[in-house]
Amino acid sequence: MQSQRKTHVSTTVNGEPREFLCEPHQVLSDVLRNTLNLTGTKEGCNTGDCGACSVLLDGTLVCSCLVLAAEVEGKGVVTVEGIGEEGKLHPIQQKLLEHAGLQCGICTPGIVIASRALLEKNPDPSETEVRYWLAGNLCRCTGYDKIIRAVLDAGAVMRGQ
Amino acid sequence: MNMNVKTEFKYVGTRPIRPDGPDKVTGRARYGADLNVQGMIYGHIVRSPHAHAKIKSIDFSAACKLPGVLATMSADDLPEPGDRKIPGGEVEMALKTFSPVVMARKKVLYHGQAVAAVAATSPELAAEAARLVKVEYEVLPHIMDMHAAARADAPLLHDDVYTQGVDPAPTTPSNIPTQIEISTGDISKGFAEADLVVERTYFVPMCHQGYIEPHACVVQTDENGKVDIWCSTQGAFMVRTLTAAVTGIDIGRFKVTASEIGGGFGGKTTVYLEPVAVVLSLKSGRPVKMVMSRDDVFRATGPAAAAETRVKIGVTRDGRITAIETDILMDCGAYTSHPIMAGVLFNSACYRCENVRSFGREVLTNKPRVYAYRAPGIPQPVVAVECVVNEIAERLNMDPIDFRLLNAVDEGDVMAIGIPFQAIGLKQVLQEAKAHPHYTAELKAGQGRGVAVAFWINAGMQSSATINVSEDGSVNILTGNPDIGGSRASMALMAAEVLGIPVETIRPSVVDTDSVGFCDVTGGSRTTLATGGAVIKAAETLVKELRKRAAAIWSLDIEEVDWTGGMAVAKSGTGLENMNREDAATRGDKTLTLADLAARAGATGGPLCAVASHNAHNAAPSFALNICDAQVDRETGKVDILRYTCVQDAGKAIHPAYVEGQMQGGAVQGIGWALNEEYIFNEQGRLDNPGFLDYRIPVASDLPMIDTVIVEVPNPLHPYGVRGVGEVPIAPPMPAVVTAVNRAAGTRLCHLPLSPPKLLAAIEAAESGTA
Numbered sequence: 001m002q003s004q005r006k007t008h009v010s011t012t013v014n015g016e017p018r019e020f021l022c023e024p025h026q027v028l029s030d031v032l033r034n035t036l037n038l039t040g041t042k043e044g045c046n047t048g049d050c051g052a053c054s055v056l057l058d059g060t061l062v063c064s065c066l067v068l069a070a071e072v073e074g075k076g077v078v079t080v081e082g083i084g085e086e087g088k089l090h091p092i093q094q095k096l097l098e099h100a101g102l103q104c105g106i107c108t109p110g111i112v113i114a115s116r117a118l119l120e121k122n123p124d125p126s127e128t129e130v131r132y133w134l135a136g137n138l139c140r141c142t143g144y145d146k147i148i149r150a151v152l153d154a155g156a157v158m159r160g161q
Numbered sequence: 162m163n164m165n166v167k168t169e170f171k172y173v174g175t176r177p178i179r180p181d182g183p184d185k186v187t188g189r190a191r192y193g194a195d196l197n198v199q200g201m202i203y204g205h206i207v208r209s210p211h212a213h214a215k216i217k218s219i220d221f222s223a224a225c226k227l228p229g230v231l232a233t234m235s236a237d238d239l240p241e242p243g244d245r246k247i248p249g250g251e252v253e254m255a256l257k258t259f260s261p262v263v264m265a266r267k268k269v270l271y272h273g274q275a276v277a278a279v280a281a282t283s284p285e286l287a288a289e290a291a292r293l294v295k296v297e298y299e300v301l302p303h304i305m306d307m308h309a310a311a312r313a314d315a316p317l318l319h320d321d322v323y324t325q326g327v328d329p330a331p332t333t334p335s336n337i338p339t340q341i342e343i344s345t346g347d348i349s350k351g352f353a354e355a356d357l358v359v360e361r362t363y364f365v366p367m368c369h370q371g372y373i374e375p376h377a378c379v380v381q382t383d384e385n386g387k388v389d390i391w392c393s394t395q396g397a398f399m400v401r402t403l404t405a406a407v408t409g410i411d412i413g414r415f416k417v418t419a420s421e422i423g424g425g426f427g428g429k430t431t432v433y434l435e436p437v438a439v440v441l442s443l444k445s446g447r448p449v450k451m452v453m454s455r456d457d458v459f460r461a462t463g464p465a466a467a468a469e470t471r472v473k474i475g476v477t478r479d480g481r482i483t484a485i486e487t488d489i490l491m492d493c494g495a496y497t498s499h500p501i502m503a504g505v506l507f508n509s510a511c512y513r514c515e516n517v518r519s520f521g522r523e524v525l526t527n528k529p530r531v532y533a534y535r536a537p538g539i540p541q542p543v544v545a546v547e548c549v550v551n552e553i554a555e556r557l558n559m560d561p562i563d564f565r566l567l568n569a570v571d572e573g574d575v576m577a578i579g580i581p582f583q584a585i586g587l588k589q590v591l592q593e594a595k596a597h598p599h600y601t602a603e604l605k606a607g608q609g610r611g612v613a614v615a616f617w618i619n620a621g622m623q624s625s626a627t628i629n630v631s632e633d634g635s636v637n638i639l640t641g642n643p644d645i646g647g648s649r650a651s652m653a654l655m656a657a658e659v660l661g662i663p664v665e666t667i668r669p670s671v672v673d674t675d676s677v678g679f680c681d682v683t684g685g686s687r688t689t690l691a692t693g694g695a696v697i698k699a700a701e702t703l704v705k706e707l708r709k710r711a712a713a714i715w716s717l718d719i720e721e722v723d724w725t726g727g728m729a730v731a732k733s734g735t736g737l738e739n740m741n742r743e744d745a746a747t748r749g750d751k752t753l754t755l756a757d758l759a760a761r762a763g764a765t766g767g768p769l770c771a772v773a774s775h776n777a778h779n780a781a782p783s784f785a786l787n788i789c790d791a792q793v794d795r796e797t798g799k800v801d802i803l804r805y806t807c808v809q810d811a812g813k814a815i816h817p818a819y820v821e822g823q824m825q826g827g828a829v830q831g832i833g834w835a836l837n838e839e840y841i842f843n844e845q846g847r848l849d850n851p852g853f854l855d856y857r858i859p860v861a862s863d864l865p866m867i868d869t870v871i872v873e874v875p876n877p878l879h880p881y882g883v884r885g886v887g888e889v890p891i892a893p894p895m896p897a898v899v900t901a902v903n904r905a906a907g908t909r910l911c912h913l914p915l916s917p918p919k920l921l922a923a924i925e926a927a928e929s930g931t932a
Contacts, residue, residue, distance in 0.1 A: 023285075023457065039195035040188015042423070044373040045455040049853035052373055080188035093186035100818035103646040105185030106374040106423025107476045112186060128862075135862040138853060140371050140424050141646060142822055143829035144861040 011072045013038070014082025022069040029053040030062040032079060040080040040109045044138070051137035054110035056120050057078050061117040063136075080109035083116060091157040092116055092150070101150035103141035110137045115151045127152065166875045166882045172657040173881060176818045179650040181421070190421045193377030193393030194452045201379065204434070204451040205287035205439045207277040207294045208461065209269035212527040212846025213318070218266055219277050220295040229282040230290045232444035234437060236266040240409035247406045249621045251812035258496040262530050263436050269298070270318055270345050270495035271529050272847045273460030275433075280441040303527040304848040307467065307492040310336040311524045318495060318525045336525040336553045338723035341505045344518040345577045351484025351516025355475025358484075359553050363545035364912045365895065366839035367467040367492060371830070371858045374423020375453040376462065380438035382446075386410075388439055390417045395429040395643055396682030397674050407436040414690020418673040419643040426830070427533025428463055455515040459851035463532025464840055466500050466523075467492040468541035470508070472549050477615035480559050482568045485509045489521035489542050495521060496530040496620050500538030502579045503618070506578050508542035511587060511784065512550075512568045512614040517577040527846050533594050533684060534688055535827060535891035540834070544913065546888050547613035547896030561612050562595045586810030586874030587614065587784040593870050594786045599806040607792055608803065611900025614786045615892030620685025621777030625678025625697035628656065628703050630769035632754030636660065638669040641680030642692045646826075646887065647819035651689050654815050655881065659700035662755055678774045686885030689815055690876075691777035697880055698773035707895075710765040711753045728754040779878035783885060785809040786829060787893040791901035798921030800836055800902055806868040807893075812876040812884030823886045825867040833859040835902075839914050 008023040013036065020035050027046070032038045032055070041064055044050035049065040055064045056078035064077075064148070084090040092115045102108045111134065118125060118133045125133070130151050131144070139147060184190040221233040242256035259267070265274045277294050281287040304310040304318070315336055324331050326340040352358055378392035388410060394400050397417040405412040422429060434451040442449040453462070468491040476482040487508050491501045505521035512816045519543075554564035576582065594600055594612065604610055627639040637651050649669040657664040680692060704724045711729030712719045723730050731751035762769050790804040807824040814820040837857045841849045850856045875882025895913065902908075902915050908923040 034197065037197070038188070039191065043194065044372070044375065044423075045853050047455065047852055047854065050373055050455075054251065071633065075262045080186075084187065085359060089183065093183075096186050097182040100176070100179070100647065100822055102182070102185055103819070103822050104374070105181075105371070106189055106192060106372075106421075108185050109188045127866075131861040131864070135860040138373055138858060138860065139734070140373055140426070140830070140858060141826045143825035143827075143859075143867045144820060144864055145825045145867045146818070148861065148866070 007027040007070045009070055009073050011074065013118060014078055024070060026069045027065050028055070028067040028072060032064060038079050038081050042106050044106065051114065052107055052110045054113040054137065055090040056113060056117060058117045061114055080112050083112055091154040092114065092119070095148045095150040095154040095157065096147070098149040100154065101142065101146040105141045111139070112113055112136055115154065119155050119158055124155060163595040166877060167880060168875065170658055172654050172664050173813065173815050174817065175654070176652060176816060177654070179647050180669055181649055183645060188503060193420045194373055194421050195393050196420065198379060198381060198448045200452050201448040202280050202282050202445060203284040203287045204278055204280045204438050204449045205291040206275045206437065207291045207296065207459070208275045209265065209272060209276050211298055211300050212272045213415060214269050214271060214298035215301065216265060216276060216361050216612040217297040217299055223295065224279055224290040224293040226292065227286065227290050229286045230279055231282065231447060232279065232280040232441045234338050234440045234444065235277040236261070236264040237710065238440045238876060239264060239407055239436065247402060247408065256406050258402065258498065258530070259910055262496060263407050263433060271527050273457070273529065275437070275461065277439060278437045280445055305526055305528065305842050305846055307490055307524040310526045311490065311522065316764045318527065322497070322525065325350055337522050338525060339499060339501055339523040341501060341902065342520045343505060343577055346516035348484055348486055348516050348518040352475045356478040357553060357556060358473060358475045359549050360471065360473035361545065361549050361911055362469060362471040363548060364469045365467060365541040365544055366913060367464045367528065368834050368838040368840065369459055369464045369856065370426040370428035372424025372426060372428055375455060376429070376433055376457045377452040378434050378438050379424070379448060379450045380435065380442045381448040382439070382442045386414050386417045390415065391420055392417070392435055392884055393422050393429060393647065396423040396680070397643065398641055398679050399430060400432055400435055401674050404435045404439060407432065408439050409651040410439070416673055416675045419671060422643045422645055425645055426535050427537060427684055430533050430684050431463065433462060455853065456851045459856060461529055462846050463530060465534035466531045466538065466541065468504065470545035474549050474553060476553055476557065480557055480564050480567050482512050484516040485512065486516050487519045487546065491521060491523050491541065492526050492528065493523045494528040494530040495525060496532050497525065498796055499523070500531060500630040502537035502538060503536070504542045505617055507618060509546050510576055511565070511570060511614050513570050513574050519577065524736045526868040528842065535830070536888035539615065539617060540831065540892045540895055543615050543892045544895040547893070548899055551611060551896070551900045562591050563615070565614060566591050583781060584874055584877050585782055585784065586872050588612065589872045589874055590784050590786050590808050590810050593872055594788060594808045597788070597806055597808070597870060599788050599804055599868065602804070604790065607767045609791055609901045609904025611789050611897040611904065612786060613893040613896035613900065614784060615889055617686065617783050617889035617892065619690065619780040619783055620687040621691050621780040622681040622685065622687055623771070623776045624680045624692040624695040625774035626692060626699045626769045628699045630755065630757055630759050634754065634759040636662065636667045638667060638696055638905060639672045639677045640669070640692050640696065641674065641677045642671060642688045644671055645683055646823060647816060648683070648688045650819065651693060651815040655693050655696050656700045659697055659704060660755065661725060670711050678772065686783065686887040687780065689775070690879060690883045690885045693815065693883060694777050694879065695773045695775055698775065699771045702773055703769065703771035706769060706771060707755065707758050710758050712752065713765055714761065715751055728752045729758065737757045760865060770869070779876065781812065781876035781878055781884050783810055785889040785893050787897040789897040789901040791898065791905050793902060793920060794868045794905040795924055798917035798924065800915065800920065802832060802863070802865060804865055806870070807890065808870040808872060808875050809886065809889065810872040810884065811886050812879065813873055813882035814871050815881070815883065817871060820871055820886050821869040824869045824890045827890020828867050828894050829859050829864060831891050832898055834914065835895040835898035836914050837916060903915060
């Protein structure tokens with residue numbers, strides 16, 4: 001396979017302007033991890049089935065393994081590295097820790113991103129709403145119980161309760 | 162050997178935030194595929210397109226012409242396995258049963274088996290080069306059905322497999338590597354004494370551990386032959402042992418660093434990529450990275466065995482079990498791995514019964530070689546035993562928990578394999594379940610409830626730990642067991658307990674094979690027990706040293722110095738046991754804190770550190786019970802799990818939140834295995850569902866909250882009473898779910914998974930009266 005001309009992409013990642021060159025076929029998760037060295041975004045399947053590579057693209061929750069890197073030209077990407085403030089965890093991150101909502105932790109970055117997207121859209125979700133929203137984020141360790149509790153609790157904190 | 166088991170704790174049993182947690186919620190934690198090093202190239206495996214074939218030739222010439230291809234390899238680059246036996250993983254393994262899984266030799270025995278590999282300057286180029294490798298095969302007939310494979314006239318996978326466990330030893334090879342039978346009492350007499358005998362056959366399919374992180378490694382070699390491996394694994398030392406064995410390179414040349422691990426469940430207790438990357442790195446002189454695709458993971462890494470279990474149980478009218486007979490046929494894929502052992506030995510270990518016969522055979526088929534998956538070999542026969550127990554209780558009009566309480570093993574009872582039980586928690590587990598509000602909650606029409614219990618033996622094995630004290634009195638704990646489910650938090654808690662210092666001042670790390678003594682894999686529910694035991698031992702050694710240092714400073718004898726509340730105290734002879742730091746200070750007793758002693762370490766004999774190692778022989782069994790409420794949609798066959806409760810004896814829960822996590826995670830894996838998960842092979846012997854879309858593991862919207870009750874009947878052989886918690890949770894869910902679903906649907910399905918089409922067909926058959 002002959003290497004084609006690389007595409008130049010200007011984008012914003014976690015609020016910072018970034019530029020990169022990518023192959024036309026390269027997916028966003030690959031560029032995030034291997035070009036921009038943002039390995040917090042995980043790859044569990046590369047077919048959009050596991051949700052470990054979840055990122056926000058202009059505020060919309062997407063599987064970054066299903067987005068071509070060239071598509072993010074001029075857009076804003078938020079990865080797990082962009083969640084929380086300097087020296088302070090986001091309530092979702094804090095509550096996942098307090099509830100032991102992670103075991104191996106490989107799905108956690110995707111859960112953090114997906115939960116943030118949920119709570120921005122719906123600050124007071126029901127348990128069922130959390131479960132359906134996170135149905136695209138596979139976790140094999142926890143049985144989801146403690147994750148769901150953590151997200152509900154984080155919602156309460158973010159609402160100031 | 163009974164020892165003093167500690168029952169009062171200050172730190173153990175609390176729920177601090179895990180020390181590795183912040184790195185995991187922020188994305189900083191580094192997993193197998195997260196490492197990139199300078200000059201790195203990429204390996205790619207050439208996999209068999211056939212389920213059974215002879216490899217006639219491998220031609221790399223076209224691949225090598227591609228610019229950027231820097232190395233190739235095949236089994237010709239590895240030593241012949243011969244009959245070497247290797248201690249590794251959870252049991253001793255014959256090299257010839259896993260070296261060909263890393264790289265096939267002369268034959269391929271399943272679709273997707275590794276045949277060759279290439280390394281090139283980009284992953285795309287490596288994949289392209291792999292497509293250019295020409296492998297010539299002579300296709301052989303494949304056998305996917307274990308019953309067919311077990312027949313005497315079946316085509317053979319191996320010409321050197323002779324059934325073990327048969328007397329006299331067979332003179333012709335077969336596809337049955339192992340046969341095992343245990344018996345106690347007189348099984349015919351037992352059935353003759355029974356008023357009711359129920360016999361059923363249950364099938365459990367091959368399924369995958371389903372960890373979300375695919376296997377990955379980076380291997381770097383140097384001019385002196387040093388081999389540096391970074392990989393996702395349940396055991397860095399296991400990787401060192403097995404990679405050395407497969408490649409024929411001396412163990413002393415390896416350093417293995419375990420990355421953070423994205424799930425394992427037994428599936429990462431072996432090597433697949435590491436030996437290949439080692440050879441490619443040595444040949445190219447470059448660091449080599451290899452990452453499996455999800456497709457590779459499903460097709461070519463260890464699933465759990467499929468099994469068919471016939472069980473026959475006899476009981477008296479008043480509910481006493483008189484005989485239990487089990488016959489298991491277990492499909493182990495292409496190479497022997499012995500999960501049948503636990504299945505035969507322990508399938509009815511929950512029950513006191515004088516007449517037991519348990520028989521099992523392993524069968525080889527053209528499927529990937531199975532590996533451990535949480536309590537390997539147990540869930541498959543336990544489905545059969547527990548579902549029949551539920552049926553018997555129903556037919557005797559007895560409450561299923563009362564029936565189990567009547568027959569439950571207790572301290573002093575002897576297992577069918579002749580081992581007596583010490584203190585165990587089965588009866589307490591049953592009583593807790595019976596008292597749980599879930600058990601008596603009302604069910605609506607169309608809903609069903611199932612309960613099931615299970616036993617797991619738990620493992621001990623070898624572990625080491627090192628403790629180093631910094632100049633400020635903070636503490637580092639080093640162990641060699643990859644932390645899958647929060648074990649670093651448990652190590653810190655146990656050390657805090659011995660040292661009497663806040664758990665937050667302890668930094669536990671999982672370090673490489675050059676930096677700590679040998680540790681067996683994280684598996685067998687052994688890490689908290691055995692590695693934790695080494696941490697306790699090292700901490701106790703450190704306390705003794707700290708007392709010695711304080712004694713020297715005070716010119717006292719060590720016996721005149723105690724260690725309490727995180728400090729050395731000169732014994733004043735007054736109520737030492739009731740003393741705390743404030744008392745000591747108020748009374749003007751001489752005290753030296755860990756920080757004081759650390760600051761003076763140089764003057765009192767040098768740095769403060771302690772090392773401990775042991776081969777833990779103090780494992781003790783765990784019992785677990787699940788209660789499941791299910792509802793079946795009679796239009797679609799879809800099952801809803803309405804309510805779920807897990808009760809388990811942990812011995813002592815060091816960090817209860819992570820014990821609950823093991824119980825909940827295991828339960829949900831078992832629910833998936835009961836309802837959806839199975840390997841589906843097509844006529845060509847290819848896996849038809851090698852992705853998470855078609856191999857459907859449970860998702861959040863499939864489930865209710867999973868309630869947990871931790872029972873604590875201390876292991877009398879462990880200083881803190883620990884039993885180990887990770888494995889037994891996978892065993893009760895399948896029978897609990899199957900019983901609940903069959904009751905809800907009015908069916909009696911015995912063939913798992915109870916997927917919607919199967920259930921729908923059974924419901925329709927039941928309604929039309931053809932069932």
